[in-house]
Amino acid sequence: MQATQAIDFELDRDYIELNQLLKLAGLCDSGGAGKQLVASGAVRVDGLPEQRKTAKIRAGQTVQLGDVLIHLRDIS
Template identity: 75%
Template structure:
């Protein structure tokens, strides 16, 4: 499995936008479609809410890629 560390520079990021920012989708709209398909897991559970708020400490999995959400030292 590939792992991507995503540094969060704010309180949260919406799931569909995270997929775009991490390079797993071409756009936020494509991210919404992937989430709606049931292919995305947040902390091991299938997540169907396209704009689910993902925060530091969580992990998102899609197609064998794990995105670990890391809090920025300056965030908050």
């Protein structure tokens, strides 16, 4: 699966929960909707399927949903 859209997400804390990242990146309307996306098996973290809805995502990691790839960067 090739990503066609890339989002650089600046992280202002140690980590963000996966469902909240999906919401803040604009890929879903709410944290609950983010949890449903993760539960459906549609989300990959660093290329591997991720099923933990509140997995801690840190700077340097990448999250993919469909053709969208989110790169997490440290704000500093």
